[in-house]
Amino acid sequence: MKSETGFDPALFDRFPTKEERPPGEIEELERVWRAPRGWGLLTAVNNNYIGTFYVGAAFMFFVLAGFLALVMRVQLALPLQGVLPQETYNQFFTMHGTLMMFLFAVPMMEALGVLLLPQMLAARDLPFPRLSAYAFWAYFIGGTCFFMSLFFGLAPDGGWFMYPPLTSTTYSPGINADFWLLGIGFIEISAIAGAIEILVGVLKTRAPGMTLARMPIFAWAMLVFAAMILIAFPAVILATLLLELERALNWPFFDATRGGDPMLWQHLFWFFGHPEVYIIFLPAAGLVSMMVSALSRVTLVGYQLVVLALLATGFISFGVWAHHMFTTGMPTLSISFFSAASMAVSVPAGIQVFSWIATLAAGKPRHNTPTLFLVGGIVTFVIGGLTGVMVAMVPFDWQVHDTHFIVAHLHYVLIGGSVFPVFAGLYYWTPMMSRRPLSERLGKWVFWLMFAGMQITFLPMHLTGFMGMPRRVYTYLPGMGLEPTNMISTVGALTFGVGVALFIYDLARNFRFAVEGTAGNVYGGGTLEWLPNGLYAARSIPVVRSREPLWDDPNLGDDVEQGRYFLPGTPTGQRETIITSPIRAEPQYLQIMPGPSVWPLLGALFTAGFFLLLTIQAYTPAVISGILAIPSIMRWLWETDRPVAKQEVDVGGGIRLKTYATGPSTHGWWAMIMLLIVAFMVFLMLVFGFLFVFGVHPEYWIDFNASGPALPIAAVYTAGGALVLLGRHLLQREGSTLWSPTTQVLLGCLALAGAWILDFALWQDAGIDPEASAQGALIMAFLSLEGFLVGVAVLMGAYLALRTSRNMIERPRSVTFDVTMLFLVYTAAQGAASTLLTRLFPGGL
Amino acid sequence: MRAWTLLLGGLVVWTAHFLALYGVASIFPGTTIANWLVLPLTLVAVAALIFLLRRSVVQMASRDSLDRWMGRLATLGAAISLLAVVWQAIPALAR
Known part of the structure; x- marks a missing residue:
């Protein structure tokens, strides 16, 4: 069998394991995965x-x-x-x-x-x-x-x-x-x-x-x-x-x-x-x-x-x-x-x-x-x-x-x-x-x-x-x-x-909600959701050998329940799951997962408050709510990305996995790439709108003679992105000081903010009026969109600095650093692209 | 990444072809230029799909069962995209 990640698929043959599991493992799983009660x-x-x-x-x-x-x-x-x-x-x-x-x-x-x-x-x-x-x-x-x-x-x-x-x-x-x-x-x-x-x-x-x-x-x-x-x-x-x-x-x-x-x-x-x-x-x-x-x-x-x-x-x-x-x-x-x-x-x-x-x-x-x-x-x-x-x-x-x-x-x-x-x-x-x-x-x-x-x-x-x-x-x-x-x-x-x-x-x-003691597999399904389950899901994570594993292996439920597969306990003493590769599902590393928290609820409450209060034109409360949403979300994130003392653990069958990972094959990186796809689609749709409106009503478009600063502004955006990449490079070098990588990121944020302010100010000088025509409105929409991204980028830079000040950035590679880098580099690229488009099209081309 | 590219390649070509046709029909509305442009765009898409079909058929002969499975899926995707591309171009080519 081929491998996707270097993992030897023959290791799957070790499962189900034969030896007895140590006592207290299930109790530990239950303790770690216990849900809050009452209002909690x-x-x-x-x-x-x-x-x-x-x-x-x-x-x-x-x-x-x-x-x-x-x-x-x-x-x-x-x-x-x-x-x-x-x-x-x-x-x-x-x-x-x-x-x-x-x-x-x-x-x-x-x-x-x-x-x-x-x-x-x-x-x-x-x-x-x-x-x-x-x-x-x-x-x-x-x-x-x-x-x-x-x-x-x-x-x-x-x-x-x-x-x-x-x-x-x-x-x-x-x-x-x-x-x-x-x-x-x-x-x-x-x-x-x-x-x-x-x-x-x-x-x-x-x-x-x-x-x-x-x-x-x-x-x-x-x-x-x-x-x-x-x-x-x-x-x-x-x-x-x-x-x-x-x-x-x-x-x-x-x-x-x-x-x-x-x-x-x-x-x-x-x-x-x-x-x-x-x-x-x-x-x-x-x-x-x-x-x-x-x-x-x-x-x-x-x-x-x-x-x-x-x-x-x-x-x-x-x-x-x-x-x-x-x-x-x-x-x-x-x-x-x-x-x-x-x-x-x-x-x-x-x-x-x-x-x-x-x-x-x-x-x-x-x-x-x-x-x-x-x-x-x-x-x-x-x-x-x-x-x-x-x-x-x-x-x-x-x-x-x-x-x-x-x-x-x-x-x-x-x-x-x-x-x-x-x-x-x-x-x-x-x-x-x-x-x-x-x-x-x-x-x-x-x-x-x-x-x-x-x-x-x-x-x-x-x-x-x-x-x-x-x-x-x-x-x-x-x-x-x-x-x-x-x-x-x-x-x-x-x-x-x-x-x-x-x-x-x-x-x-x-209907009587329960996690354990449920009615179970009444209709005889063959897929894994019908394994015996608790709040931690299945006791151990099985090796899957067919599409309907419960039909093909009648002992699977028992073996899983006896802990004879992956992750029968909690080797780090925290909530965790196995991250596998996307095509062949080969184990890659152990993800440490966060537990219950009030901050996602508060973050949602204040974000909703911002939008709803804005709707009823209560602008001051809306702004306060929006501001409160930011620390709530940051506080929720603050407790994540914390490596554990054990760098590698046995996840069953003598197979050892890392407990911390970052880079292009990790879940955090993938999530950020997906978020950036969303941002890119918003941008792409705006580009479509820009070209569509020009195509339908070109007679309303005027030449602002704004193409001159296009390249310099794009260059400042590019420099911002390059500084961030330099920061990541420094993080991987053992000789760099605690602050030198983060400083590059902060300088990158400064460059992004500077480029945006320059772009905005020069459009104002050119006499753009977003109320006068769709052309002006669309250019302002590009600026607003980029301004939003730059604002988020600055917040992420500040968050990174705060974690750096508490020595909470891992070396040589850090998830927080990586996702910040991805976002900032994207912001720089979109800033340069929107500057070039709005300033060079149609007059400058 | 190569695996995903081959798996989804056919459908991506279909989408690109569709968007290109929409683009030319919008940029040159009501003219025969749009109709004429559909032909080369369709030929390029068909060529890309035939290339993908050949690659995926080769993968179908792999010794690895998952590779074979993905090869079959890619072949089916490219084949259905080939039909869709031709079907898509008919309104312009038949005029």
């Missing part, structure tokens, strides 16, 4: 707790959004109903879509990832437990406040896509739109934090021997899901920032009268918005693939093709965003390309559907609740997929655009492709974290009510759309033939609601 639970970071909180919160938002839908359906049951006034109806449909997409669908997938992945990969936890906690609290606090806006009449009312000019201050003068823009921008930051955690977790914390070919399909799905979030979500973060800047500061990015263009919003939004559909679908498809195999008691048919389908969907989904814009007058040729891609994306989805059907046919599926939800989900999703191919055809789309046909189509896709699989998953995995499984008898009722409700609601809605009823209208006139189908849809929606209510009753009756 708020500081818990274990994935069992955070994952359960996360799933619970996402489900709560699903119920709230569903309730809004029911009220809307009652309003539409008959013509000229007076249940909801027009303005409130607008707020309801906006909040329904926003909650379902941003606060239920994506967070639910991340939540399931946080909850299931560590157990599925047999890791002790995901690599950054405090980041998971921060992501959850930021989402929960931000989402709850966002929802509460409905009770004050301040909820956004521009639709979940918030198109300008409808959402400009001219047509939406209140702060309703600001709630959406700042709230969603903030919540997406939390989603990105979760995605980084999942991506690094899947690539670096898999059990030894779990090669890419042996990875559970859900882990593959989450890998693609998280990568897609890193690429797609920056677009919506940038879009919301630009629109908020337009509203708050009158910078006309989307105002066609001053050289902006509302189409820029649509491009940015849908570059995020369509991949979002697959971001929701792929993890659900991963769940289906896992469950369909376990419930049919046979391996998944076409595992490799399903992996290919997941990867292909991830790529192709970025080529379909403009199919939401077929009616906007884009060039015919562009539309043709997007139409072709929209049809092509159905191929990988079809591969998965055929795999599921084949698996069901090849196995012996049992008549139980999760199987019902799976089959119901597949049927519903296929119907939605077929209408999706219909609307991918441009002439057909022109006919049904913005009608109830589209509402029916998207609900078939999302409920069939996401909601039903999630419910199947809740039934299937609840025994992993509850003393009792959910009721099979009630579950079947829940399924049939939800399935029937779904079809009764949305099948007639296709006809309502064909008859010409537009979306997002709060009522209709009698005598237009719309009454019967609308009434049927309302009855269906209420039926669906009863099904969900019954599910909540079932939860209340049977």
